Every structure is written in C-alpha cells, then in structure tokens.
Amino acid sequence: MTEIIQKVKNLSIGFKSKKGEEILILRNISTNIKKGETVGIVGESGSGKSTLALAMMGYVKHGLYTIGGECEFNSSNLLKMKNRDLEKIRGRKIAMIPQNAGQALTPNLKIGYQIDEALQLHSDLKEEEREQKISELLNKVRLPSPETIALRYPHELSGGQQQRVAVAMALAGTPDLLLLDEPTTGLDVTTQAHVLELLNFIAKDTGTSMVYVSHDLGAIAQVSDRIIVMYSGEIVLEGPSRDILKKPIHPYTYGLLKSIPKLSLAGLPQSMPGSQPQPGAMHRGCSFFDRCNFSEEKCKNNSPQLEYLKELNTSVRCFNYKSLMNDSQVNQTVNKIKTSLQDKEILNLSEVSISYAKQKLLDQVLNRISDDNPTVKDININIKKGETIALVGESGSGKSTILKSIAGLLRTKGGIIKFDQNRNLSSDLKERDPNDLRIIQLIFQNPDESLNPNHTVEEIIAQPLKLYFGLKGEELKKNIIDLLQKVRLGEFYMSRYPRQLSGGEKQRVAVARAFAAKPDIILCDEVTSALDVSVQAAVLNLLQQLKEDFGTTYIFVSHDLAVVRAISDRVAVLYQGRLCEVGPSKDVYQFPSHPYTEVLLGAVLEPDPDIKPKLVAEDIVEEKPPQKGCSFQGRCSRILGDICKSEVPPWQITNSGNSIRCHIPLKELQKDQIN
Amino acid sequence: MKLDNIYQEEKKSNFAKVSEIIITMASRPSGFIGLSILIFHVILAFISPYIAPYDFKAINPTLMLQAPSAEYWFGTDDLGRDVFTRTILGGRTALTITFFGSLIALLWGGLLGIFCGLVGGKTDDIVMRIVDAFLSIPWILAMLLIVSLLGTSTEVLIPALGFFYGKGIVRVARAATHDVIAKDFIVSARARGHSNFSIIWNEIIPNVRDAILVEGAMRWSWMLLGFSSLSFLGFGVSPPTPDWGLMISNARGLMSFAYWSVIAPIVGLSSLIIGINLTADAFAKALGIDRSTKAPV
Numbered sequence: 005m006t007e008i009i010q011k012v013k014n015l016s017i018g019f020k021s022k023k024g025e026e027i028l029i030l031r032n033i034s035t036n037i038k039k040g041e042t043v044g045i046v047g048e049s050g051s052g053k054s055t056l057a058l059a060m061m062g063y064v065k066h067g068l069y070t071i072g073g074e075c076e077f078n079s080s081n082l083l084k085m086k087n088r089d090l091e092k093i094r095g096r097k098i099a100m101i102p103q104n105a106g107q108a109l110t111p112n113l114k115i116g117y118q119i120d121e122a123l124q125l126h127s128d129l130k131e132e133e134r135e136q137k138i139s140e141l142l143n144k145v146r147l148p149s150p151e152t153i154a155l156r157y158p159h160e161l162s163g164g165q166q167q168r169v170a171v172a173m174a175l176a177g178t179p180d181l182l183l184l185d186e187p188t189t190g191l192d193v194t195t196q197a198h199v200l201e202l203l204n205f206i207a208k209d210t211g212t213s214m215v216y217v218s219h220d221l222g223a224i225a226q227v228s229d230r231i232i233v234m235y236s237g238e239i240v241l242e243g244p245s246r247d248i249l250k251k252p253i254h255p256y257t258y259g260l261l262k263s264i265p266k267l268s269l270a271g272l273p274q275s276m277p278g279s280q281p282q283p284g285a286m287h288r289g290c291s292f293f294d295r296c297n298f299s300e301e302k303c304k305n306n307s308p309q310l311e312y313l314k315e316l317n318t319s320v321r322c323f324n325y326k327s328l329m330n331d332s333q334v335n336q337t338v339n340k341i342k343t344s345l346q347d348k349e350i351l352n353l354s355e356v357s358i359s360y361a362k363q364k365l366l367d368q369v370l371n372r373i374s375d376d377n378p379t380v381k382d383i384n385i386n387i388k389k390g391e392t393i394a395l396v397g398e399s400g401s402g403k404s405t406i407l408k409s410i411a412g413l414l415r416t417k418g419g420i421i422k423f424d425q426n427r428n429l430s431s432d433l434k435e436r437d438p439n440d441l442r443i444i445q446l447i448f449q450n451p452d453e454s455l456n457p458n459h460t461v462e463e464i465i466a467q468p469l470k471l472y473f474g475l476k477g478e479e480l481k482k483n484i485i486d487l488l489q490k491v492r493l494g495e496f497y498m499s500r501y502p503r504q505l506s507g508g509e510k511q512r513v514a515v516a517r518a519f520a521a522k523p524d525i526i527l528c529d530e531v532t533s534a535l536d537v538s539v540q541a542a543v544l545n546l547l548q549q550l551k552e553d554f555g556t557t558y559i560f561v562s563h564d565l566a567v568v569r570a571i572s573d574r575v576a577v578l579y580q581g582r583l584c585e586v587g588p589s590k591d592v593y594q595f596p597s598h599p600y601t602e603v604l605l606g607a608v609l610e611p612d613p614d615i616k617p618k619l620v621a622e623d624i625v626e627e628k629p630p631q632k633g634c635s636f637q638g639r640c641s642r643i644l645g646d647i648c649k650s651e652v653p654p655w656q657i658t659n660s661g662n663s664i665r666c667h668i669p670l671k672e673l674q675k676d677q678i679n
Numbered sequence: 680m681k682l683d684n685i686y687q688e689e690k691k692s693n694f695a696k697v698s699e700i701i702i703t704m705a706s707r708p709s710g711f712i713g714l715s716i717l718i719f720h721v722i723l724a725f726i727s728p729y730i731a732p733y734d735f736k737a738i739n740p741t742l743m744l745q746a747p748s749a750e751y752w753f754g755t756d757d758l759g760r761d762v763f764t765r766t767i768l769g770g771r772t773a774l775t776i777t778f779f780g781s782l783i784a785l786l787w788g789g790l791l792g793i794f795c796g797l798v799g800g801k802t803d804d805i806v807m808r809i810v811d812a813f814l815s816i817p818w819i820l821a822m823l824l825i826v827s828l829l830g831t832s833t834e835v836l837i838p839a840l841g842f843f844y845g846k847g848i849v850r851v852a853r854a855a856t857h858d859v860i861a862k863d864f865i866v867s868a869r870a871r872g873h874s875n876f877s878i879i880w881n882e883i884i885p886n887v888r889d890a891i892l893v894e895g896a897m898r899w900s901w902m903l904l905g906f907s908s909l910s911f912l913g914f915g916v917s918p919p920t921p922d923w924g925l926m927i928s929n930a931r932g933l934m935s936f937a938y939w940s941v942i943a944p945i946v947g948l949s950s951l952i953i954g955i956n957l958t959a960d961a962f963a964k965a966l967g968i969d970r971s972t973k974a975p976v
Contacts, residue, residue: 411870433869441872454863458885467881468871521871 009181009213010037010060015073017055017064027284029055029068031237042207042214044228046221048280048536052237057183057217061098062090095126099174103186105166109158115169116154119176126177141172146202164195182214188223192398193563197607197617200226222609225249233257236281236291239310243318246613253325255298263541265570267608270590272570275542279506298324348389349425350557351525356383356419358409377631378417380405380581392558394572396565402581403561407527411446412436442472445518449530451510455502461513462498468520487516491546508539528560532567544571565608569593577601579636580629587662596674598664600636642668703965713957720951724771733761735768736919744937754939756930765921766943770951772916776836777902783841784848785895792852793883797860810849818843826914844898851894855887889966896959900952907948923948
C-alpha cells in the first residue's frame with residue numbers, strides 16, 4: 005500500500021446561526037490522500053468542497069469553526085496546530101493554487117520578485133541559486149522566455165499565464181500536497197485545456213499529490229485518479245475516477261452525469277429536479293431524498309451511511325446503489341429540440357462594426373466614430389423568426405459586444421441592424437422608441453447581479469409590465485403570477501428577495517422578467533455559466549419550452565460549446581470580432597470546419613476519462629485584431645503564408661450549407677482534421 | 680453571519696426592519712452606549728425647558744462664580760447664572776440646527792452624488808470639479824463670510840451648514856453609485872428604456888441609501904462641532920441664549936479659578952458628539968456596510 009499523506013478523520017465544520025443553532029457545512033468527512041495520487045473533489049456550490057480543501061491545509065474560514073474530527077498531515081493534526089507551526093507546513097509541504105490567479109498575485113510586484121519571495125520563505129537556497137530556480141520553475145510551467153516573464157507585472161500576463169505563475173509559485177516549496185481550488189474555472193476553453201495538461205504533467209513529473217476541487221466534471225475527469233463526490237456537506241460517492249464517470253452508483257452522480265450536455269449529442273440533456281438543501285435545513289433522512297429518482301420510503305427518515313464496496317474499491321452513501329449497479333452505463337437520453345423555424349427574417353445585421361476606441365475631439369463634434377480597425381467588424385447575420393442562433397468564441401471575441409449593440413446599449417460604428425425586414429433599429433438607446441426596446445429583451449449571465457437585491461420578485465417582474473403595458477393593481481398581480489407559473493415558480497415567490505432564492509430560481513425570475521415584455525427576440529448572455537450543472541439543464545429546458553410556446557427568437561452567447569450544441573439551431577463562430585464560420589449547428593460540429601472551430605472543439609472537456617482534449621493551437625492571447633488579412637492568422641496552425649496575412653479570406657460554402665471563412669480550399673480543410 | 684439571511688422567508692414590514700436594525704445596534708456595547716447617550720440628549724433637549732431649576736438669563740451679581748453646591752449643582756458663571764440650567768438648555772439650538780442642517784446636506788449631497796454617478800461623462804466632470812473647488816475653501820472662512828453678510832438667524836445657518844457639509848456626501852454618494860451602476864440590473868433597466876429618474880428612484884436609491892445615511896450621521900457630528908466653533912467665535916447663537924460653544928468661549932478665561940463653568944458645557948458637547956459617532960458606527964455595522972473585518976489567517 006502506498007503511503008498516506010493526509011488523513012481526514014470524521015471532520016465536521018460549521019457555524020453558529022443567530023439563534024445559536026449549530027449549522028454544519030461539513031458533516032463527518034473521512035478520507036485519505038495517498039502519495040502521488042490526484043483526487044478530484046466535485047460538487048455543486050455550497051456542497052462544502054472548498055471548505056474541505058482549505059481544512060486540508062489547516063485553515064478554517066472566518067466565522068466557521070471545527071466541530072469535531074481532525075486533518076492529519078505527517079501524523080499531526082493541522083486543525084489543532086498553532087499558526088507558527090502551520091507556517092512551516094503551508095507552502096513547504098502543502099501548497100495552494102487559488103481560483104483566480106489574477107487576484108492572488110500582488111499587482112505591483114514583478115513576477116520574478118514574487119516567485120523569489122516564495123523561494124525565500126519555502127526553501128533554503130542562496131541568492132544565485134534562487135535566480136536559477138526561478139527560470140527553472142517558469143520553464144517547468146511552460147511559460148515562454150522565462151527571463152522576460154520574470155520582469156513583467158501580473159497585469160501584463162494573460163489569465164492562463166497568470167495561472168501558470170501561480171502554479172510555479174506553489175511549486176517553489178516542492179510541496180508534497182498541492183491543493184487546487186477551481187484553478188481553471190475563469191479561463192477560456194483552450195487555455196483551460198492547456199493548464200490541465202500542464203497539471204497532469206507536473207503530477208507525473210514531481211510525484212506531488214494533488215487535490216483538485218471543481219464543479220466541472222469535465223475538468224475533473226482529465227486530471228484525477230480518484231473522485232470524491234460531495235453533496236450537502238457529505239461525501240456521497242468516492243472511488244476510482246473511471247468507475248465513477250462510467251458507472252456511477254450514486255443517484256446524484258448518475259443524475260449529474262446525465263444533465264451535462266455533450267458534444268456528441270444534440271438536444272437537451274435531462275434535468276434534475278429541485279436544488280441542494282441549504283446547510284442546516286436537513287434534519288433527518290437522506291439529503292438527496294427529494295431530488296432522487298430511486299428513493300424509497302426509508303430514505304425519508306433514515307440517513308444512509310457511507311458503505312465501502314470492496315470489489316469496486318468505492319464508497320457510496322445510498323440504500324439503493326444496487327439498482328444502479330445493474331443499470332450498466334449512463335444512457336444519456338436527450339429531449340430533442342423542436343424547431344418551429346419560419347422563413348420570415350426577424351433580425352438582419354449587415355456590415356455591422358463596433359469600436360471601443362476613444363473618440364477624438366473632431367469626431368465628437370461631427371458625431372462619428374473613426375477607427376480603421378474596430379473591435380468588431382464585418383458582421384453579417386440573418387436571423388429567422390423562431391430560431392436559436394448561438395454566438396461562440398473565447399473571451400474577447402466580441403460576442404457580448406454584438407449583443408450589446410443589438411440591445412442598443414452600445415453604439416455601432418457602421419452597418420445596419422434591421423428588425424422585421426423594414427424597421428431600422430437606431431444604434432442609440434435614447435433614439436429607439438419604447439416598442440423597439442420592448443421587442444428585444446436581455447437575460448444576463450449572473451442573476452445575482454441582474455436582479456436588484458433590494459427588490460422583491462414581485463417588484464422585479466412588475467417593472468416591464470408597468471413600463472410597457474401600464475398594468476396596475478389586480479391585473480398586474482395576475483400577470484406576475486401567470487409569468488411565475490410559466491417559469492415553474494409558485495405564487496409564494498412573489499414576496500421573496502433574490503438572496504432568498506437559489507441560483508436556478510434567480511435565473512428563472514430573470515427569464516420571467518424578460519418574457520414579461522412579450523419580446524420577439526431574447527438575447528441570452530451566458531445565461532447558464534453561473535449555474536450549477538444540475539440546474540443548468542433545467543434552465544435550458546425551460547428556455548426551450550418557452551420558445552416553443554411563444555415562438556421567440558433567441559440569440560444565445562456562450563463559451564460552452566456543449567451547451568450551444570444542445571440548444572441552438574445555428575452557430576456563428578467568432579474570433580477577434582470577426583466571423584469565422586456560420587452554419588447549422590449539426591454541421592458546424594462536423595468537419596470540415598474553420599481551423600479556429602477545430603481548436604475550440606478540440607479543447608472541450610468531456611466528463612469521460614477516455615476523451616482527451618486535443619490541443620491544436622497555442623493559447624496565446626492576442627489583444628488586437630490584425631490590421632490586414634485573416635483574423636486568426638496569429639494562432640492558426642494551418643496558415644498558408646502571405647495570403648492569410650494580407651487578404652481577408654473569402655466565404656466558402658460547404659455542401660451542407662455551412663459557411664467557412666478561410667483561404668484553405670474546403671477539400672484541403674477536411675484533410676488532417678481530427679474527427 | 681450573512682448566511683442567516685437565507686432562513687428569513689417572508690418580506691418584512693418597514694417597521695420590523697427598523698426595529699431589527701436598532702436591536703442589532705444596541706446588541707454591541709459601543710452601539711448601546713452611543714444610542715443611550717444620543718437618546719439621553721434628544722430627550723433632554725425636549726424636556727429641559729420644563730425641568731430647568733432656574734431662569735437661564737437671570738443675572739445675579741451676588742452669586743458670581745460660585746463653586747458647585749447643593750443649590751447650584753454645576754456652580755454659577757461670571758454673571759451669576761446657574762451653569763446647570765444653561766448646560767441642559769445649551770444643546771437645544773445646536774441639536775436642532777445641525778439636525779435639519781444634516782438633513783439638507785443629506786438630501787442635496789446624496790441626490791447630486793447619485794445623479795453624477797449615474798450620468799457620468801462631462802456633466803459628472805464639471806459638477807465634481809465645482810464640488811472640489813468648494814471643498815478647497817476653508818469652510819469656517821466661508822461660513823463667517825455668509826454669517827456676517829446675512830446674519831446669524833436659523834434660516835441662514837441651517838441652509839449654509841447644510842450646503843457646506845453636503846459636499847462630502849456628494850463624493851460618498853457618487854462612489855456608492857459607481858459600485859451599483861456597473862451591475863447588470865442597471866444595464867437591464869437601461870435596456871428596457873427606463874428614464875434616469877426611474878432608475879435613480881427604483882434601482883439606485885434602495886442600494887445606496889444605507890451608505891448615504893451612515894455618512895449623513897457622521898456629518899451630523901462634524902456639523903455639531905462646526906456649529907459650536909461658530910458659536911465659540913461669536914457667530915452662531917447670540918447671547919443670552921445658552922449654547923455650549925458660547926459658554927465655553929465666555930468661561931475659558933476663568934478656567935484657572937472657576938473650572939466648573941467651562942467643564943460642564945465641554946462634557947455636554949463632547950458626549951453628544953461621541954454619542955452620535957458611536958451610533959453612526961453601530962448603524963454602519965448593523966447595516967453591514969462597515970467592512971472592517973479581520974484579515975484571513
């Protein structure tokens with residue numbers, strides 16, 4: 005048996021509520037981390053996964069306290085140690101890589117200096133040796149030209165590079181255990197794939213044990229040997245990564261895997277009903293009882309114990325795991341999306357360009373924007389009534405910018421946005437008449453920000469009703485109840501504040517507010533990326549249902565290609581504010597495709613240990629679109645030469661009606677493309 | 680802890696909200712002391728005319744500078760007036776004028792700040808530079824100028840103080856608005872086509888109200904000190920009306936042999952200021968605005 009580095013024994017952490025009740029965040033957790041293994045801790049927000057990871061380095065968040073149990077590292081209990089002794093362990097023996105490296109690095113110190121600081125603290129090297137070690141570390145995390153990187157400030161690096169620096173700093177003390185708290189969550193798909201690959205390499209190269217905390221099963225699948233699934237502060241399933249992803253024997257994991265949209269499967273995944281119970285709300289019975297499809301009467305009043313199954317080397321907390329064991333694999337069933345596509349064109353963007361450049365005085369006087377290389381350029385899209393079109397691309401690709409311009413929040417530099425074939429939507433919000441504003445509604449990424457925290461649900465939904473239709477009194481109330489029912493929320497939600505709702509419920513309220521205006525077009529800006537996976541599927545299903553009922557057109561912005569695949573009829577791929585490829589989603593996801601689409605598709609992480617991401621291009625970040633030629637020239641692995649750098653590529657149309665903007669002939673494109 | 684909010688289910692009435700805030704404030708020792716002092720002073724201001732043992736303006740040369748005794752608790756001043764009577768009456772004018780002064784400051788400073796924060800751009804630039812220009816004028820000089828031109832009546836003092844103490848609130852309100860306007864619910868209201876007025880009233884004010892109220896409470900204590908300074912210089916309340924600033928000014932020359940006549944008003948003034956400050960602090964903590972939490976680890 006391999007050596008155990010960290011032993012967590014019966015750990016419970018919680019806080020005291022105002023009424024003096026003890027509320028548990030972690031309930032009786034026991035697990036071991038072995039030398040050299042990577043353990044993934046997965047769970048929804050609020051499941052206690054981060055609290056567990058922090059406890060593993062002897063840290064309990066302010067306001068929380070240890071109720072019982074211990075975290076043993078090298079046979080001493082970290083939770084009982086003095087700070088002075090902990091300092092010797094943290095960094096040297098156990099290192100942490102935070103979620104947001106941009107915030108974890110001190111903004112006004114150079115990268116080299118910050119790593120040097122870590123080395124001074126956590127190693128006994130002399131000054132000359134340290135200098136060499138810095139470039140060694142930066143080399144190890146595969147940063148180009150370590151000498152120049154060391155002289156830069158954190159803001160001069162991209163998100164992926166910052167995360168690499170954070171990894172380098174964590175490695176400075178050559179730790180035995182590395183804790184990673186959602187290290188790739190804020191990153192672009194391609195960058196994420198690169199960072200995960202790096203972490204895999206480091207795990208192998210240094211033999212460090214890793215604890216990888218994430219809500220993303222796709223990322224967990226790529227790195228971990230063993231997976232711990234947490235739900236409501238408890239371990240519900242623990243076992244070898246492959247078994248858990250292929251044959252989950254706990255109903256929660258089973259449902260979770262079913263609710264993740266996959267690239268290989270069009271249509272909406274099945275959603276899991278309900279949401280995770282709030283800490284302290286559970287008193288008896290299984291915490292997953294009310295969302296479980298396999299529950300029985302006894303689950304209501306008896307809490308199952310974590311049971312170790314020797315033949316599978318897996319621990320499971322369920323009475324009925326046997327019925328799942330027979331149900332071999334996760335057979336994903338999807339609800340096929342119905343399209344009520346009409347030929348009528350509802351929105352037409354032609355030659356739209358948008359610039360963020362600061363206006364010069366002369367331009368201000370003449371009220372024009374002059375910028376020969378605008379952020380977004382040459383956007384031509386026809387959107388048909390009842391269609392769901394998705395704009396995809398990495399951050400900085402201009403997809404949200406285009407949405408803002410359609411909503412009128414951002415002035416366009418040139419081009420025409422036409423509604424219903426004849427109505428010109430003026431680019432300025434103030435010049436649009438109220439009806440033009442009503443027909444286009446927005447749903448935002450984060451419902452915490454898009455709902456006023458000081459308004460009740462009733463007040464939130466009443467706003468568009470009052471503004472556009474002048475409803476009052478009983479009629480207003482009736483309409484609000486009606487809308488709440490449409491988004492599957494009860495009447496009693498009216499008097500609640502957003503903070504009293506779960507993430508999914510908040511997003512439903514935001515959806516209800518958008519539909520209150522009876523719009524023709526709804527712009528969805530990353531509407532599911534702030535939600536937990538199990539809730540995401542439910543919101544997607546709701547959006548689809550509402551679309552079928554009302555015949556609304558969706559313009560859907562997302563960086564998640566699997567979500568886009570699930571919900572959209574047509575996809576437009578953007579890079580640096582220029583269109584690369586437009587076509588029906590089933591064709592865009594097949595080859596041949598634009599080299600950039602290939603990069604994006606290759607980097608998608610699937611919750612399957614057998615499907616590895618394919619890293620085609622480097623994850624360089626370009627700050628500005630190139631002046632001339634193809635927008636993707638800087639990162640393209642199939643660049644032809646001068647032609648790509650000097651001429652804007654032509655549109656090529658494939659047999660299936662998919663348009664690709666590339667100099668490489670279609671036949672050539674298909675060759676060598678991975679499929 | 681914030682997590683407790685989750686368990687509060689239904690919408691609360693405004694009365695319930697206010698009483699909850701007051702209870703939270705009083706649950707901290709500093710908040711309890713502050714509130715008690717403030718309430719004591721307010722009640723005293725209301726009832727002092729009825730409980731004052733002597734006439735505040737009765738001059739009696741035979742009783743000049745008497746030390747505290749059973750008859751004259753805080754002694755008498757250089758004109759033989761009872762210091763206790765004058766002390767309990769001395770806070771009334773100051774409290775009233777500064778209370779209304781702070782309300783005015785709160786109103787104009789808060790609204791202008793929110794407006795500037797919302798519209799931004801050139802309007803914001805111009806207004807804020809004007810505010811900065813006013814901030815650079817020593818307020819006491821400006822106040823002296825106004826008072827010597829327009830007199831020391833209440834109708835002049837309240838708006839003048841309100842104006843000079845509102846400038847600081849403009850900045851706070853603007854900063855608080857900036858925190859809010861980047862949020863998507865404002866973008867959402869804009870995209871729906873709500874007017875600026877509607878956005879300020881419905882979306883911004885509920886979110887910045889607390890910060891502005893706390894700032895207003897702080898300004899109140901500063902204004903009290905400022906008003907007393909004016910009185911001290913002889914530009915606030917005119918004699919023989921009892922006022923702490925004026926009393927300190929009159930008695931300061933006698934400090935070496937008749938300390939009682941100066942100590943009483945000083946204790947009155949400083950306790951009120953401390954009371955307001957502690958209350959404002961507790962108010963901020965109860966609303967969760969005060970972010971002075973312990974650093975991690």
